[in-house]
Amino acid sequence: MKKFLLPIVLLSALLPALSGCGKYDYSAHISEAKTDLFLAETEEFSVSLSCVRREKPYVADGIPCPMSTVAEIVLSDCTNPDAAEYSVYVTGGGKEWGGVMSFRNSRGDYFYSQSVNAFPEGSVSLRIEWGEETREITATSVKNSDTITADQAIDYAVNAEKETIANMTQNGAFGGEFYVRLLRRDKNYYYVGIIDTSGKTVSLLLDGESGEVLARRAPE
Numbered sequence: 001m002k003k004f005l006l007p008i009v010l011l012s013a014l015l016p017a018l019s020g021c022g023k024y025d026y027s028a029h030i031s032e033a034k035t036d037l038f039l040a041e042t043e044e045f046s047v048s049l050s051c052v053r054r055e056k057p058y059v060a061d062g063i064p065c066p067m068s069t070v071a072e073i074v075l076s077d078c079t080n081p082d083a084a085e086y087s088v089y090v091t092g093g094g095k096e097w098g099g100v101m102s103f104r105n106s107r108g109d110y111f112y113s114q115s116v117n118a119f120p121e122g123s124v125s126l127r128i129e130w131g132e133e134t135r136e137i138t139a140t141s142v143k144n145s146d147t148i149t150a151d152q153a154i155d156y157a158v159n160a161e162k163e164t165i166a167n168m169t170q171n172g173a174f175g176g177e178f179y180v181r182l183l184r185r186d187k188n189y190y191y192v193g194i195i196d197t198s199g200k201t202v203s204l205l206l207d208g209e210s211g212e213v214l215a216r217r218a219p220e
Contacts, residue, residue, distance in 0.1 A: 024172075024174065026155070026178065027151050027154060028064070029174055029176060029177050029178055030053075030067075030150070030154065030177070030178045030179075030180060031054070031055040031058075031060075031065065031177040031178065031179060032053070032058070032179040032180070033052070033053045033067075033150045033179075033181075034050050034150075034182050035051050035053065035119070035149070035150045035182060036050070036051040036119060036120075036121075036142075036143060036182060037049070037051070037141065037142045037143075037182050037184055038050075038123065038124050038139035038141050039139055039140060039142060039184065040126065040138060040139035040140070042135065042137060043079070044079050044080060044135070045075050045077055045079065046075070046077045047074070047075050047076075047126060047128065048073070048074045048076075049071060049072070049090075049124055049126070050071070050072045050074075051069075052070045052071070052072055053068070054070060055067055055068075055177075056068050060179075060193075060195050060201065061195075061197060062168075062196045062197035062199070063177060064177045068115055069115065069118075070114065070115055070116065071090070071113065071114055071116045071119065072112070072113045073088050073098075073101070073111070073113070073126075074110070075088065075101060075109060075111075075128065076107075076109035078109075078110070080130060080133075084130075084131070085100055085101065085130065086100075086110045086128060086129070086130045087099060087100050087101060087128070087130070088101055088126060088128055089126065089127040089129070090124060090125070090126060091125045091126065091127050091136075092120065092123075092125035097114060097116075098127075099112060100112070121141070122141055124138070124139050125137075126138070126139055142188055143188070144188075146209045147188050147209060148190070148208060148209060148211055150182065150190070152211065153190040153206055153211065154178055155211075156211030156213070157180075157192040157194065157204050157206065157213075160204065161194060161202060161204070164194055168194075168196050175196070176194060176195055176196050177195050178194060179191070179193035179195065180192050180193075187207075187208060187209075188208025189205055189206060189207065189208045189214070190208055190211075191204070191205060191206075192204045200219045201219065202217070202218045202219075203216070203217040
């Protein structure tokens with residue numbers, strides 16, 4: 001009886017792993033993921049902090065590379081045009097970090113980025129400095145309990161672009177990469193870019209809660 005039961009026990013233990021083998025792990029092909037977005041607004045400026053995992057080197061070539069984690073802070077809609085420069089500091093979490101922001105002529109805003117070991121959750125405390133002025137503000141995540149994850153956004157995109165994915169798959173292996181970015185306008189959205197090895201990109205705009213594809217753009 002024991003000899004008969006042992007194979008059954010072993011098979012039962014393997015079933016969860018075997019059932020998972022049938023689903024391809026497209027998350028392994030993500031080359032950029034903006035997984036959270038924190039926003040704050042005052043009468044003087046707007047501030048956003050994005051949590052980003054991005055490949056290095058960052059090239060849209062359909063080939064994923066090792067990822068790094070970066071916090072990117074943007075200050076815009078400034079009402080202080082005479083400010084020589086702005087500095088931003090993240091003050092929560094027990095360890096302060098930050099520095100001088102760079103002005104981006106092409107966008108008319110100020111930008112700062114830094115590699116981090118972990119991303120904030122829920123909210124983040126910031127200090128903005130310019131000249132002799134200082135402002136302490138709290139930026140809050142745009143995510144709520146109904147917001148899908150970046151990995152889920154990829155799943156919705158793959159399901160919607162079955163033909164595109166099939167054309168980029170050979171011998172059971174997917175030959176491409178994904179960009180996925182959480183966006184905020186009137187509500188939450190996800191941008192998903194599906195990129196082949198020639199750099200051609202199919203771009204999708206997804207509802208941030210239902211995963212429904214709202215817009216699509218593909219190379220001609």
